[in-house]
Amino acid sequence: MDHLDHRVRGGWTPSGAADAALPAHASRWLSARTGLTPVDTPVAPDSGLPVPESGLPALVRTVLADIVGAAHVLVEREDRLGRAGGLSYVDLLARRGAGELPVPDAVVVPGDPDEVREVVSACASHGVGIVPFGGGTSVVGGVSALRGDKVAVVVLDLARLDKLVSVDPVSRLAVFQAGVVAPEAERMLAAHGLTLGHFPQSYERATLGGFAATRSSGQASAGYGRFEDMVEGVRLATPRGDWRLGVSPASAAGPDLRQLAIGSEGLFGVITEVTVRVRPAPAWERYEGFVVDGFAAGAEIVRALAQGGVLGTVTRLSDPQETEVALTLSGGWKSAAVRGYLRARGITEPSLLVIGWEGATKDELLTRRRATLRLVGEAVRLGVRAGERWRHGRFSGPRQRDALMDVGMCVETLETATYWSKLGDLREAVREALLRSLTTGGRRPIVACHISHSYETGASLYFTTLVPRDTDDPVGQWRRAKQAASEAIVGLGTITHHHAVGVDHAPYLASEIGPLGVDVLRAIKAELDPSGVLNPEKLV
């Protein structure tokens, strides 16, 4: 079954991909900069991982096979291992033999929304946990096959829900099944001259249902909005039956329940269809690079663009640390030469700003570009080449992480967002927390940060942390750092801007939405999923 071929193995990189190795110059630089002693710690072969026998009761297996066909209830070792968890650093450590890897008792692969509903109903009747699974790209434990107090847990793989259901070009709407992978959605829309415009870093693997379940935000969010801004309707398979939401672009018919389904991370039901707003595919695109002196100055520019309504479709500011890493690891830029060039222009703390514009016509693009450039002010223009370099590598982060892990690095990201007046404080607080937690045993961490999603009232901060792995306690090393960062975030911003809650952020949810907020989510879950089978131990 080729819908299985792209499943998680030991990392993001497809097995055998040639672009995976870290260049020697990068490894040397990391040693000098962080104290890394490069080692070779490849992904363990699947056969080396402990996988318990499937605990799925025989009766339930028969019931599920009656619904989806026996060929779509998978209990083989490698099928179950292929849907064990997502792609967080901790998940990937488990693939290298460090820490636990919860493996589901079976994988069920229904063929359409009705089969999903029947599977959900059957599992609810038999007290079997259900983990909805799209592209498996969660980095917060959202697809961990946790059993909770259930008799068994199955992964509900949405790979066969891969259809474009309908297109309404007049209203610019498209209905997709939830398991459609983002590049497939774009390919299907391109046949109609349309685009969704949702390009998160997980783009190559992630599904539309997953975007909705997690409140995803893509690199082009300034132009197209967050995923929740694109969702006009959702269809959920709940233990109590089908639930469809969304009949008009806007409504005052009570609270917006679509916004309850979006971000519900599979706890209230399995999203089986999403109706999304689409747009004509742009004929023109242009990316340019700029350099600003320091993060604060760059953030002021991005704020001016956001509040002036003239952000590029993509607008992304790296802080000096991220700029340094990008300059060095990419190896394409002649780092010293670039720095000399910038110093001559008075820039001592280079912060890279990448802006991308789109347009139906070249003229439209250039008009937008002019409006942006009026507010970019003193930034040094690096031109199209620097912009194109970013575009070329825009989805390569996860692959680079695999390569860094292979040589013994701890590398993980986390993200938050807050209002403009708190942004500098939030960045400092998180940086300090991570640096303090990870500076041990001669290791010198790098904490890099960028703004990639901007709003009139504030922006996101996305942190990448690089530090030599603590081989004695690799899981604990990162868990402590993540805890320190999360505690620094609480009170200053949101615990997650677009990675969702999953398992990793659950301890901090109450500090953000209040104990009453948690009680409300639990009450909704109890109403829709009274036996509590949907995605056990996630979110609340």
Place this chain on the structure above:
Amino acid sequence: MDHLDHRVRGGWTPSGAADAALPAHASRWLSARTGLTPVDTPVAPDSGLPVPESGLPALVRTVLADIVGAAHVLVEREDRLGRAGGLSYVDLLARRGAGELPVPDAVVVPGDPDEVREVVSACASHGVGIVPFGGGTSVVGGVSALRGDKVAVVVLDLARLDKLVSVDPVSRLAVFQAGVVAPEAERMLAAHGLTLGHFPQSYERATLGGFAATRSSGQASAGYGRFEDMVEGVRLATPRGDWRLGVSPASAAGPDLRQLAIGSEGLFGVITEVTVRVRPAPAWERYEGFVVDGFAAGAEIVRALAQGGVLGTVTRLSDPQETEVALTLSGGWKSAAVRGYLRARGITEPSLLVIGWEGATKDELLTRRRATLRLVGEAVRLGVRAGERWRHGRFSGPRQRDALMDVGMCVETLETATYWSKLGDLREAVREALLRSLTTGGRRPIVACHISHSYETGASLYFTTLVPRDTDDPVGQWRRAKQAASEAIVGLGTITHHHAVGVDHAPYLASEIGPLGVDVLRAIKAELDPSGVLNPEKLV
């Protein structure tokens, strides 16, 4: 207490206002067009209305007085009558002696969010219903003092929560107490060079808390968004304590619970503060009128503007029926002359299109205007005078309704929204339903419609119905028409785009959000308001 002076009396028009009377030419035209026999049916004096004794238990009265002070627990006849219901046609009929007017047992006027919380808690303990009351402008029964199964019902008047709490000009945020009336909010923001930009027809009386509780949308929604797009945070007084939501512009920390509070119509808690996005007040404004041939052609233009991202801040298309009413009732346009002018330009079904632009500079405004005009195409330009005429009368609808009621008309509005591909069908279906229901006894109804809120994927439809009042059964006449219209809407669009659910739309909510949606709302209410005292018999 001057916060009482602006309370509801018998209609929108402040007593003694000079602009209230319907001009003689309008009355003559209505007679010819609808079969009206003008009568004189003024608002009954308050003394003529039946008001039962207050049923508030003495103990509760003491408890409430301890919280807010005895002077702020009002049980006098006229105070209670002043907060009896809102401003729907049916509410106003009750003020003229037709139909029931539920009168609260008392009016409680707390001084700050903490007092609100204590009042809510006390009422929950004693099983006394609470109707949150801002400007009292609900047109769907949302502030009706319904007792439900409670021992008594009090109106919780937010008039004293009238403060601007804080302004963050960097993040463009302002925190307001919920009882601030919209013009006051604008006045307070103007001192900072800022604006909220929310101008619904209820602007002169409505409060920020009410906008949030009902998912309001203003005339400038194309420029500033709906009210829910402006809300960054809310604070609610629930029977289980204070609940604050909103820490960043966007988040993936589970479902967006702000969107649960917004539109909750007082069922989950009383909104005591709202944090809103604000913008620099525009220095330049310009309104122009256009005429298009027929509604369908006009809707195509508005769709092109919305999908092209070049809507004016205000963009409003009247159908030929509304254009006729506006031309005639306003009396300012020389109707026959205008029609001749338009006929000479090939326009047989004049549809008025009003577009307003804003800008920080004149140049910015003109740039926006040019972008719009490129897509306005064949429309006949009437220029600034027609636009300014609309602007001058933009809040006069409710006053005009009072005058029409005085001469014996039934006049009421309703609104919906749907996707572009269904918009024409929806308009036809609602028109037919209203015309069929109201064409009885020699009466010839006028059903007029406009688009005033447009989105990339669809638009709202706002209907105004004018028909001579059935003096034998005025309430039944409208109830039947409203039911016919609502049944026509179900399946084609939302039962309410910006008027909320209240009592009038409650029977149709399940058809829009599903029985599961209603169950979810009930579960949330049970969690936050276990004794069910908040706004009895509304929404669900």
